[in-house]
Amino acid sequence: ENLHNQLRAISNALTGVRNDLAQPVNVKAAKAASGNLKFLTDIVPGVRAIVVLDAQGMVLAANRNEVVGRDLSARDFFTVPRAKPDATTLYVSPPFTTSRGVYSINVGRAILGFGGEFAGVVTATLEPEYFDVILRSVHYAPNMHTFLAHGDGWQFLSVPEFPGTQGVNLNHPEAVFTSHMRSG
Numbered sequence: 001e002n003l004h005n006q007l008r009a010i011s012n013a014l015t016g017v018r019n020d021l022a023q024p025v026n027v028k029a030a031k032a033a034s035g036n037l038k039f040l041t042d043i044v045p046g047v048r049a050i051v052v053l054d055a056q057g058m059v060l061a062a063n064r065n066e067v068v069g070r071d072l073s074a075r076d077f078f079t080v081p082r083a084k085p086d087a088t089t090l091y092v093s094p095p096f097t098t099s100r101g102v103y104s105i106n107v108g109r110a111i112l113g114f115g116g117e118f119a120g121v122v123t124a125t126l127e128p129e130y131f132d133v134i135l136r137s138v139h140y141a142p143n144m145h146t147f148l149a150h151g152d153g154w155q156f157l158s159v160p161e162f163p164g165t166q167g168v169n170l171n172h173p174e175a176v177f178t179s180h181m182r183s184g
Helices: 002-020 027-043 076-083 128-137 176-182
Strands: 047-054 059-062 106-112 118-126 146-149 155-159
Touching: 002 027, 002 047, 002 106, 002 118, 002 128, 027 047, 027 059, 076 106, 076 118, 118 128, 128 146, 128 155
Parallel strands: none
Antiparallel strands: 047 059, 047 118, 106 118, 146 155
């Protein structure tokens, strides 16, 4: 429930940012949004960064100025929404290492043009430390192991942390993860 509520809050924030931008993405509106993105990352728990990318994957606005102008078109958090744009979907990327060396995941919303065509993405990089607190909140026995994994099996976090397990793919035949996914 805590994780669901947190993701809903982040999703609502991203939807708000997307809706505040002129459609299709107006470069002036996106640049003006950078101040709001800084504010949002300060008040939304669990969010490290928010960026707005155009249809080519270039960063138009971000809470950190040094990111503006970067080409992020090869990242999963851009390529997946571009391949299947849907304004109602909250896209969750597999875990990855950020440009600052932090192992994280992104959640995002597609930006669509007037004709429904893909026009960009607004995405948030999540704070691993925040989600560690959520995992610890349900960890009530010393012999218990709690983890958060992407739907394709890539482990994001675990409590307790086991060295060398970050980024392990849990989706193999004998894994509890695979059994859980098969159960529906």
